Amino acid sequence: MQHILEPARQTPVIHRTQVLVIGSGPGGLAAALAAARTGAEVTLLERFGCFGGNITVVGVEGMHWYRHEQTVESNGIAREFEERAKEMGAAVPESQSLSHEIDSEGFKLVADTLVAEAGVTPMLHRQFVAPIIEGNRITGIITESKAGREAILAKRVIDATGDADIAAR
DSSP, X not given: OOOOOOOOOOOOEEEEEEEEEEOOSHHHHHHHXXXXXXXXXXXXXXXXSSSOTIIIIIOOOOXXXXXXXXXXXXXXXXXXXXXXXXXXXXXXXXXXSSXXXXXXXXXXXXXXHHHHHHTOXXXXXXXXXXXXXXXXXXXXXXXXXXXXXXXXXXXXXXXXSSSOHHHHO
């Protein structure tokens, strides 16, 4: 296999935060909101141009099993997604249950609203490239975007990529 030797480079640190959540699907969005609601300074990083992951990018219409009369509901932030989507006109009743189908386009606005209300710092259009590791701890990440290669440092990093991209590297 042929290899290319890249020159050494200095990567600017563009942001520091207490909690950095990478990936804004249902799990990452919930993690960011939960951390921010406890008072932590939170940054939510997403490679695409909208938050919501499988809800907005793929079009998955919900996060739970469909509810019926005898369903024991877990509630929590995932249920809040559905309720807020209903309030904002981004969900319709599901035909075979008591659940509501979330509209993928409408949920983009719902997710933006939830992120803003929680005081989470949004960072879109940034692709995770590599973890920054000190000892045995991940202390940040390297990203790439149209702005170039950049570093973001954090006291805690949550891998919500769906594929464990940070943990795998």
